[in-house]
Amino acid sequence: MTGSPLVLEPLFMLGPVPVTRPVVTTWAIMVLLALFAFYLRGRLSREPGKLQSAAELVVEAIDHQVSEVVQRDPAPYRALVGTVFLFILVANWSSLVPGNEPPTAALETDAALALVVLAATVWFGIRAQGLRGYFATFAQPSWAMIPLNLIEQITRAFSMIVRLFGNIMSGVFVIGIVLSLAGLLVPIPLMALDLLTGAVQAYIFAILSCVFIGAAVNGEESTPPKARPEREPT
């Protein structure tokens, strides 16, 4: 390692656009998920098999979580929350592929995820409450809170970025360091822990997305108390 591990080097160029390794890995994950979706879609039936049952279990769990947090019909939010969860989960677990670095270990990927969630939050808030209604929530409980509420929007998105990036990137670094120092089998427990961390982080990111969307859709004051974590997980 001659440069900073946090700096992305382009693998190749698409015209003026540099394509880095997280992008390529993301494309691979997209292809994988798309193939899985196509495969499963062609085999959906009223009497599900094991794979369909597992997929239905995941979808129903996502719907349940969204309903619990947003307190609304989960259908409009299912695609975003479910995609965020599945993508982060698969991306985090892609570290199991030898020589592969999960795209979520790159700050740009996490930032893209957070930005998409932030944009979706604004979009769902405006669609639910109208333009004036949504932006009026920034003046709650008084006009003086507008700067703080705007900053909150940025900071909580930033916290999502940093949380995911820190957890995944640190796992990659730790495993790399242990692997270079101790040998082949020693990092295996750490990799197992990394799997758990990856799943937990995917869940946290998806749930926080639900919380932010719920707050935007229902207004800050009407957000269900149980859906508002008193202290965000790290």
Add this chain to the structure above:
Amino acid sequence: MRIDWWTLGLQAINLLVLVWILSRFLFRPIARIVAERQAAADRILEEARAAKDKAEAAGQEAKLAADEAAAARSGMIAAATREADKEKETLLAAARAEAGRLRDMAHKEAERIRADEAARAGDWASRLAVDIAARLFERLPQDARIAGFIDGLADGLRQLPENTRGEFGADGEAIALKAPRALSAEEEGAIRTALSKALGRDATLAVTVDPGLIAGLEIETRHAAVHNSFRNDLDRIAATLTRDRNGNG
């Protein structure tokens, strides 16, 4: 550290594309199939609920019908009971009346039989007594059977009214005399003498033998008679006994 904005943009685009792909080819189809299955389950549940409601309604109707049938049966039983009671009362009254009539008839018949039996017993006793007396009288001497009754016969004739007494031996006709045996000449002469004395004129006798007299003598015309014999006495005693018994009974 620096941000690669190209990578950030590409990853955002990638994520949006992935959202579209998974939404179209994974989440919607799965949600649709789950919803279809849920709808089918709801439909089955609804059908089951409707069938249950229908069954409950049918059960309710059956219960109502059973209640109505029970009420009708109770009414019919009550009506039949009343009718039976009425019929029973009628039959009982008829039976009581019939029994009373039969009892009265039986009482009357028993009374009649008892009276007949008593009469027969009385007659039998009377005949027995008469027979006993007749057998006893048969032991009397042959002379006593005639001679002892001549004066009585004359007294009986004498006690008759004058015009009645005149019928005996009127116009020279012989007086019909019944005797238990053939009379001797002395006996016939004594009788003729006694009767002539009682009549106040001479009398002739036409004697007929009647052993049934046992002892004694009897004379008679077409309108009058003088009975002075044991047979006559025994018949009178028997008649008196029978009359007394009937009067006491």
